[in-house]
Amino acid sequence: MDIIEEFKELVMIDSASGKERAIADALTKKLRDLGFAVKEDRAGDTFGGDTGNLTAVREGTRPGAILFCSHMDRVAKGLSIHPQEKDGYLVSDGTTILAADDVSGICAILDGVRRAIASQKPLPRLEIAFTVGEEAGLWGGRALDLSQFQSPFCYVLDSPGTLGRLINGAPGLAKLQVEVQGKAAHAGNEPEKGINAAHILCHILDTLKDGRLDEETVSNFPLLGTGNTATNIVCAQAWAKGESRSRDRKKLEAYMAYFQSHCQESAQGTGAAVTTQAEISFAPFLLEENEPVICHARKALEAMGIEPRIEQGGGGMDANIYNAKGLPSLGVATGYTKNHTLEENLDLASFTRSGELVEKLIETIS
Numbered sequence: 001m002d003i004i005e006e007f008k009e010l011v012m013i014d015s016a017s018g019k020e021r022a023i024a025d026a027l028t029k030k031l032r033d034l035g036f037a038v039k040e041d042r043a044g045d046t047f048g049g050d051t052g053n054l055t056a057v058r059e060g061t062r063p064g065a066i067l068f069c070s071h072m073d074r075v076a077k078g079l080s081i082h083p084q085e086k087d088g089y090l091v092s093d094g095t096t097i098l099a100a101d102d103v104s105g106i107c108a109i110l111d112g113v114r115r116a117i118a119s120q121k122p123l124p125r126l127e128i129a130f131t132v133g134e135e136a137g138l139w140g141g142r143a144l145d146l147s148q149f150q151s152p153f154c155y156v157l158d159s160p161g162t163l164g165r166l167i168n169g170a171p172g173l174a175k176l177q178v179e180v181q182g183k184a185a186h187a188g189n190e191p192e193k194g195i196n197a198a199h200i201l202c203h204i205l206d207t208l209k210d211g212r213l214d215e216e217t218v219s220n221f222p223l224l225g226t227g228n229t230a231t232n233i234v235c236a237q238a239w240a241k242g243e244s245r246s247r248d249r250k251k252l253e254a255y256m257a258y259f260q261s262h263c264q265e266s267a268q269g270t271g272a273a274v275t276t277q278a279e280i281s282f283a284p285f286l287l288e289e290n291e292p293v294i295c296h297a298r299k300a301l302e303a304m305g306i307e308p309r310i311e312q313g314g315g316g317m318d319a320n321i322y323n324a325k326g327l328p329s330l331g332v333a334t335g336y337t338k339n340h341t342l343e344e345n346l347d348l349a350s351f352t353r354s355g356e357l358v359e360k361l362i363e364t365i366s
């Protein structure tokens with residue numbers, strides 16, 4: 001099947017984080033038709049979704065195994081997509097995203113295994129994971145049982161950029177939260193008897209180091225609120241939520257510790273109780289350039305006459321989870337840019353060769 005036609009077919013099936021049922025069913029059928037044994041796990045249960053991760057295995061006719069991964073869900077504005085070709089790109093009609101993130105990755109994998117099977121050459125064991133809930137917090141990747149795979153590494157086809165771009169690192173993310181418990185009092189009669197939690201929270205945030213912290217670490221606190229619904233009561237409770245990202249796990253942990261002690265120290269002597277939460281949502285990763293997962297990718301791209309470009313990415317993806325679990329996992333670009341926006345586009349020169357890259361990756365495995 002033509003890769004562009006298959007892309008159009010799959011993006012026109014509505015899918016969202018936690019609502020991947022229709023596309024999972026379509027992919028299950030396609031994979032079974034290609035001779036894969038397909039299973040679905042219960043990953044959806046971990047975040048209120050209606051669908052699990054699909055895992056598919058096609059036993060090899062020679063030694064070796066190779067694992068490919070893409071995600072089945074999309075960010076918001078990913079329903080009723082009408083893809084169209086324009087000047088060498090696929091785009092949406094402007095009212096939705098295109099969902100090339102990550103349908104292009106799915107199509108590259110399907111096209112690649114189809115090519116490999118059609119070549120009638122002996123093949124290694126082919127392994128595929130199509131995950132759920134990636135955009136909502138890497139839920140599928142977290143729940144995925146990696147012990148079912150034999151591949152020593154994973155190619156995650158879920159990265160922006162043209163063909164040849166390989167993502168060997170990505171930042172980790174910590175979720176941060178502070179809550180100030182003050183004391184309510186009538187704002188007109190006796191404000192001096194209250195402890196103004198909003199005031200204390202503002203002081204904490206005003207003196208907190210945030211934004212760009214260094215070249216690989218940032219933080220941001222965009223969500224604020226109070227327990228008040230009226231202005232005639234001194235504010236008894238106020239909270240803020242934010243995040244920090246860093247390519248360096250130690251820096252992430254150092255900022256988490258700084259954030260917690262800063263919140264406590266800033267409120268000292270006010271009489272308010274401050275509680276903080278800080279947890280790593282996903283860890284950063286960085287693969288050495290001589291890792292086998294990168295060497296094979298370089299070889300496959302060179303066989304296609306494409307210059308490999310090894311770069312660090314800016315966002316979190318299933319590869320963060322797999323690398324943290326000990327499975328070296330590389331992001332592979334399939335041609336999309338401006339993902340998560342209405343201007344998302346898919347470069348056809350890259351995309352139409354992305355299946356060939358998957359086929360070449362399969363060939364390089366021994």
Ligand SMILES: [Zn+2]
Nearest residue numbers: 071101102158
């Ligand atoms: Zn993605």
